Amino acid sequence: MDIQNVRNSIxxxxxxxxxxxxxxxxxxxxxxxxxxxxxxNGEIIEEYPESRIAPSCLIFGNDYxxxxxxxxxxxxxxxxxxxxxxxxxxxxxxxxxxxxxRRLK
Numbered sequence: 001m002d003i004q005n006v007r008n009s010i011x012x013x014x015x016x017x018x019x020x021x022x023x024x025x026x027x028x029x030x031x032x033x034x035x036x037x038x039x040x041n042g043e044i045i046e047e048y049p050e051s052r053i054a055p056s057c058l059i060f061g062n063d064y065x066x067x068x069x070x071x072x073x074x075x076x077x078x079x080x081x082x083x084x085x086x087x088x089x090x091x092x093x094x095x096x097x098x099x100x101x102r103r104l105k
Contacts, residue, residue: 001057003044006073009082010036021071021084028089034063035071035087042069045100056085060100068099 009015017032025035042061049055054074063069071087090099 001044001047001049001055001075003039003042003057003059005075005077005080006039006057006059006082009075009080010039012080014080015082015084017084018086021087024087028087030063030069030087030089034065035069035084037061038063038069039071039073042071043100045070048072054083060090070099 006015025031038061039059040061042059044057045060046058047055048057051074054076056072056074059071059073061069061071068090069087070090072085074083074085076082094103095101096103
């Protein structure tokens with residue numbers, strides 16, 4: 001997956017936010033602008049090509065306050081359309097300090 005496809009769909013307004021992502025943003029005190037900023041300066045850290053609805057990826061980036069954000073985006077290549085599936089602040093229990101590497105269980 002190419003992060004630029006997600007960025008382009010955001011720039012073009014060709015994206016939607018799932019109800020689940022809205023709930024998670026509220027829970028983690030995030031707003032959509034901060035999430036979109038994290039995608040603009042972020043990178044793909046995991047890919048899920050076999051996702052149920054569309055290939056998706058986990059993007060790590062920082063919000064305007066340089067706090068870490070993880071967001072999962074599905075991308076519909078034929079429609080040039082993205083969906084924000086979920087978003088959260090990475091926990092130090094699950095992620096190493098770089099916020100890119102999962103801790104081994």
